[in-house]
Amino acid sequence: MQFHLNGFQPGDPEIADPAARVQAPDAAGGVPEEVDVLIVGCGPAGLTLAAQLSQFPDIKTCIVEQKPGRLLVGQADGIACRTLEMFHAFGFSERVQKEACWINETTFWKPDARRPEAIVRSGRVQDVEDGLSEFPHVILNQARIHDAFLDVMRKSSAKLAPYYNRRVLDLQVEPAVDAAAHAVTVRLECVDAAEGNKVETIRARYVVGCDGARSTVRKSIGRELHGDSANHAWGVMDVLAVTDFPDIRFKSLIQSANDGSLLIIPREGGYMVRIYVELAKLDIGERVANRNITADDVIAKAQRILKPHTLDVKEIAWWSVYEIGQRLTDKFDDVPEAEVAGRLPRIFIAGDACHTHSPKAGQGMNVSMQDAFNLGWKLAAVLRKQCAPALLHSYSAERQAVAKELIDFDREWAGILASAAKMGGADSAKTQDYFVRHGRYTAGTATHYRPSLLTGAASHQHLAAGLVIGTRFHSAPVIRLADAKPVHLGHAAQADGRFRIYAFSPAENPAAAGSAIRALCNFLGESRESPIRRHTPSGADIDSVIDLRAVFQQDHRQLAVEAMPPLLLPRKGRYGLIDYEKMFCPDLKSGNDVFAMRGIDRKAGCLVVVRPDQYVANVLPLDDFAGLASYFDAFMLRAN
Secondary structure: OEOOOOOOOOOOOOOOOHHHOOOOOOOOOOOOOEEEEEEEOOOHHHHHHHHHHOOOOOOOEEEEOOOOOOOOOOOOOEEOHHHHHHHHHHOOHHHHHHHOEEEOEEEEEEEOOOOOOOEEEEEEEEOOOOOOOOOOEEEOOHHHHHHHHHHHHHHOOOOOOOEOOEEEEEEEEOOOOOOOOOOEEEEEEEOOHHHOOOEEEEEEEEEEEOOOOOOHHHHHOOOOOEEEEEEEEEEEEEEEEEEOOOOOOOEEEEEOOOOOEEEEEEOOEOOEEEEEEEEEEOOOOOOHHHHOOOHHHHHHHHHHHHOOOOEEEEEEEEEEEEEEEEEEOOOOEOOOHHHOOOOOOOEEEOHHHOEEOOHHHOOHHHHHHHHHHHHHHHHHHHHOOOEOHHHHHHHHHHHHHHHHHHHHHHHHHHHHOOOHHHHOOOOHHHHHHHHHHOHHHHOOOOOOOOOOOOOOOOOOHHHEOOOOOOOEOOOOEEEEOOOOOEEEHHHHOOOOOOEEEEEEOOOOOOOOOOOHHHHHHHHHHHOOOOHHHHHOOOOOOOOOOEEEEEEOOOOHHHOOHHHOOHHHOOEEOOOOEEOOOOEEEEEHHHOEOHHHHOOEOOOOOEEEEEOOOOEEEEEEOOOOHHHHHHHHHOOEOOOO
8 A cells, every 4th residue: 555655644545535535533621520530641542441441331531632633743653463353352453464564584784894984785674573463563643543443442332532632730639448339530731722731630540640651640649760861862764765775675674884873664555755863972961852853864774774875864753852751650540569468540641641662662652651551451340340340450450560571681682783982893793683583572472470369370371272361363375164164263352351261172073972072062052060050141132241262173065153152152241142253173174273273272271361351361171160150250250
């Protein structure tokens, strides 16, 4: 998909009229007096959280933003494979893939040994390892990701839209015994001149600060970002340019002999490109603003690094100068560590409000959205009385540890990309080797939650060796039994707050009276100890809280869908219509046997429990009914 040919234009490139490309839906009037969740900030984290909560019309959500309207250009652009997996759950992964630039290979350049003032290509690698994800690594303007989430919010039953021009003045939390109380009072200043800078007050059960590195919400709970700057200034610039550099449409890491490093990221539309340019080392305590660096300075440095190739910049769509720094706060909510046992969190922070990275590893936006995806389903489960409020402690525990690991990775990666002066000599081979070895970090698939209330122990991991407990559910191709459609197993998950149980059958006939699958369905559908029966409200669809899916070993033509247990053909909705999309078989025709691909024990089969944010929560024997019930009972409330 090509666009930006005659100049950069923000908004939807499929709309021919540039003036009509940018829709600006926002909430009219004043903010509500009381809400369940107040989200501060319309960045990637805030909009992910708002899109998640907008799926529940019984949850009253409000999102406010200090800026006057939606983002149009600039900032982050890298979208990891794992993030596209999440986008699929929200329903817009195909849209992103169509519009984005796909990063297929990465090239490496170093000084020419014969002419050090010139650069030469030193290597080329595949960007993402085979089989890591069904989705690619892509590049797309952060503003377009915002647009996608805003569309999800607009189309939802909640019809959620942001309130722009709102700046947080202060927050106050009242001690409350009742978890349902609107215990947080927030004062907002309307910074729209037409409104006369009026002050609004809103009371919330929970507040989430997604308001960036200078977060007012973070400061209100006494948290600080800790870390050191690397004392290096970098420039970033989105340009339409003419060049004879041959790898301009590849992601390229370039290390020069005397002028530092350059990172080239091809952008969507086929013509635009982003350049990250190493500019200067800063003195201790010096801020990059003191250097008065101009756009021409950034271009000139890039031109020197690219020699003998030329770079003729025709248009700058967006540019900025920043300092490298990795900073992290010690906790992502308002409860001191010493008070966790006796106090519930009311205020949370996510994204740049609690961790900052250098942009070159492409982690900032991706990690921020994963923060919000982790928190969103937990808030929904508590507010809808599916889970006890103590579940909310798990957000900070899980995501702070992930952020620390990623910051450590980012610090090392930023150092490797630094200049010869900093590294004691440019080493392109070291750069390439590190890139390959740590590809799972940049793909977003390295997150591994440790055993906890939500994450089971690895006692039965051998039953599904390729679906590691605590990591994201690694999808695989399958054939849907009812209609022979090739699909991806993981795509059964939507951003709807439901847990999934994937039941992998032994090689026996699953329809037989004594089969393990039928015994499981009898337990889940009929027993008083069944977690589905315990935690699903009366009158609700049987899969509205916990969604059971079955995967068989036979070819789909060898099985009769009508002979399967009734729980795998559930009747739903006002008319009791049958859901035929619960059963799957291996894609044997294409040679993609999910049992082999994910190391499923063929003889025993197994249960794989997957959280609403797509992470593997537990692996259990197919007949461990007590273990399955015990897992859910540990944090879920009984509905009936």
